Amino acid sequence: MKDYSVKIGIFDVAIVHKSLEFFEDLLKDDSEFLLGLYRGNRVNPVIQLWNKLTGRRYVETSIHEIIEAINALNDLGMNHTQISTLSNCLTQVLTDNPKVLSMIKKGSK
Numbered sequence: 001m002k003d004y005s006v007k008i009g010i011f012d013v014a015i016v017h018k019s020l021e022f023f024e025d026l027l028k029d030d031s032e033f034l035l036g037l038y039r040g041n042r043v044n045p046v047i048q049l050w051n052k053l054t055g056r057r058y059v060e061t062s063i064h065e066i067i068e069a070i071n072a073l074n075d076l077g078m079n080h081t082q083i084s085t086l087s088n089c090l091t092q093v094l095t096d097n098p099k100v101l102s103m104i105k106k107g108s109k
């Protein structure tokens with residue numbers, strides 16, 4: 001069941017919070033530790049986030065998975081290094097420049 005959703009273009013991407021055990025089960029054969037995951041398709045796009053994430057880590061992971069979704073839903077073909085660079089930079093710009101966020105809020109009314 002989704003906790004909320006994020007509108008990305010014409011897509012309504014469900015955000016679902018999952019336990020650490022859920023991510024550990026996914027990663028039995030993989031050494032990389034995941035905090036979040038974009039999966040699904042254009043009919044049922046879903047972002048799954050670890051339910052213990054807080055603060056900047058939560059923001060970073062959410063933005064990362066949103067960019068993963070944008071990449072997949074629009075067939076952009078970005079590699080994971082490009083996605084990570086974009087999500088790290090966007091997180092930094094949005095968290096270190098509160099005026100940018102208030103400008104976005106004012107501009108979207």
Ligand SMILES: [Zn+2]
Binds near residue numbers: 068
């Ligand atoms: Zn990723």
